[in-house]
Amino acid sequence: xxxxxxxxxxxxxxxxxxxxxxxxxxxxxxxxxxxxxxxxxxxxxxxxxxxxxxxxxxxxxxxxxxxxxxxxxxxxxxxxxxxxxxxxxxxxxxxxxxxxxxxxxxxxxxxxxxxxxxxxxxxxxxxxxxxxxxxxxxxxxxxxxxx
Amino acid sequence: xxxxxxxxxxxxxxxxxxxxxxxxxxxxxxxxxxxxxxxxxxxxxxxxxxxxxxxxxxxxxxxxxxxxxxxxxxxxxxxxxxxxxxxxxxxxxxxxxxxxxxxxxxxxxxxxxxxxxxxxxxxx
Ligand code: HEM
Ligand code: HEM
Numbered sequence: 001x002x003x004x005x006x007x008x009x010x011x012x013x014x015x016x017x018x019x020x021x022x023x024x025x026x027x028x029x030x031x032x033x034x035x036x037x038x039x040x041x042x043x044x045x046x047x048x049x050x051x052x053x054x055x056x057x058x059x060x061x062x063x064x065x066x067x068x069x070x071x072x073x074x075x076x077x078x079x080x081x082x083x084x085x086x087x088x089x090x091x092x093x094x095x096x097x098x099x100x101x102x103x104x105x106x107x108x109x110x111x112x113x114x115x116x117x118x119x120x121x122x123x124x125x126x127x128x129x130x131x132x133x134x135x136x137x138x139x140x141x142x143x144x145x146x147x
Numbered sequence: 148x149x150x151x152x153x154x155x156x157x158x159x160x161x162x163x164x165x166x167x168x169x170x171x172x173x174x175x176x177x178x179x180x181x182x183x184x185x186x187x188x189x190x191x192x193x194x195x196x197x198x199x200x201x202x203x204x205x206x207x208x209x210x211x212x213x214x215x216x217x218x219x220x221x222x223x224x225x226x227x228x229x230x231x232x233x234x235x236x237x238x239x240x241x242x243x244x245x246x247x248x249x250x251x252x253x254x255x256x257x258x259x260x261x262x263x264x265x266x267x268x269x270x271x
Contacts, residue, residue: 027234030227037220046261050268051213054201056194059187076184083177090170115184122188130194137194 022085029082036075043068057139060128064141069123076119084112161247169226172219179216210269214262221254 043062045051062068087108095101129142138145189197203209229246233239239246 027231030224030231034224034228037224041217041220045213045217045265045268050265051205051210052268052271054204056190056197059190059197079180080184083173083180086173087177090174111181115181118188119184122191126190133194137198 026082026085029078033075033078033082036071036078039071040075056133056137060126060139060142063123063126064128073120073123076123077116080112080116080119084108161244165226165229165247165250168222169230172223175219176216176223205269207269210265213269214258214265217261217265218254218258221257222250225250225254 044054063072088105091101091104091108095104129138129144133142133144135142135144140146186197186200189200204213226247229243229250232246233243
């Protein structure tokens with residue numbers, strides 16, 4: 001005689017398991033970030049003169065291209081949420097008092113949201129030829145440099 | 148009741164140190180990113196403001212710190228893959244020790260290729 005255990009053996013959890021989704025997110029975003037962050041470092045530190053070439057005109061050149069806009073947008077969202085959720089794990093490990101823990105986690109997510117909003121606005125309201133720029137600081141394709 | 152855990156498989160070995168390093172590098176990259184989104188946002192203030200601040204990225208001291216950042220990212224990224232393999236690959240935990248040394252080796256090789264070029268850009 002064998003015992004038959006009728007499925008489902010455990011009751012289905014009624015609420016969303018946020019810890020599980022957080023765990024999955026860390027892995028999925030991690031794989032995507034390898035491409036995004038290494039691509040970013042390759043373009044900005046390796047190609048040409050690397051760090052020496054970076055200035056306003058360099059950024060203007062990159063963000064005139066929707067490819068790099070989307071690249072940076074994805075990197076911004078994925079890295080900040082990944083990093084914030086990782087920091088949350090660490091706070092959960094070390095914060096002794098429940099009140100301190102709650103407060104720190106709240107600060108982490110507030111910072112995350114603020115920087116995501118800021119970074120997204122920066123990418124999509126960016127003007128490569130602003131009126132307050134002098135010709136030397138502006139990229140060569142700006143009207144002030146075309147004469 | 149034992150006074151302290153004796154002879155665990157985990158304490159003081161590769162499993163523990165890779166975790167410590169993963170944690171420290173993750174925190175370091177996180178704090179860099181907070182500052183980095185702020186410094187990049189200066190492009191919306193004025194081209195001059197951005198150029199002045201990004202000039203500090205080219206100074207010798209920050210230039211050397213960037214090597215540290217790159218090293219942290221190399222380790223964190225490849226060790227991240229190691230963690231994912233331990234979770235999902237059936238032989239992952241069997242080879243976790245070997246995979247740690249693969250992670251360190253790949254990170255080291257890329258770092259060794261990157262460093263002279265970066266130093267050339269910073270000091271050249
Ligand atoms: C020393 C190394 C680094 C340098 C020199 C650098 C440089 C830059 C530059 C010039 C930009 C402007 C746009 C562009 O070029 O794409 C930028 C944007 C950005 N970088 Fe980096 N970066 C570095 C490391 C990193 C790392 C390690 C991360 C991720 C963890 C990162 C994440 C970002 C993000 C998310 C943006 C977009 C910011 C926004 O939306 O306002 N960067 N970076
Ligand atoms: C480059 C690609 C990256 C990969 C493959 C990766 C992978 C991972 C993985 C697999 C974990 C473990 C999650 C868990 O144990 O549940 C993790 C944790 C973490 N990551 Fe990343 N990550 C990457 C980039 C980043 C970046 C850019 C940041 C910072 C903004 C970051 C910050 C953290 C932090 C703070 C933790 C928590 C560490 C801990 O709990 O000890 N990671 N990462």
